[in-house]
Amino acid sequence: MREKGNDVNKFWNDFKRTALESGVKETVAVWYVKRSEQFAKSIKGKPLRSRKNEDVIDFLYNFSSEKGIDEWHKNAF
Numbered sequence: 093m094r095e096k097g098n099d100v101n102k103f104w105n106d107f108k109r110t111a112l113e114s115g116v117k118e119t120v121a122v123w124y125v126k127r128s129e130q131f132a133k134s135i136k137g138k139p140l141r142s143r144k145n146e147d148v149i150d151f152l153y154n155f156s157s158e159k160g161i162d163e164w165h166k167n168a169f
Contacts, residue, residue: 104129127152 104125111121131151135143155161 127155130155 108121108125111124131148132140134151
């Protein structure tokens, strides 16, 4: 039986690979993974499939004022 941690790691590796295969640069793909992991943690206890586009936009907007967030990060949404 596979451990849950292995399934999670595989998911994020597949997520990054898909982004790279779609032409996303490596550094940007890593950024997407990190933010997606943060979003998933922020909705702990709530099914991801029940989240709406507005939930993602709100999440991105809330951290857009953090130090180190570049202009392209803010314009991504």
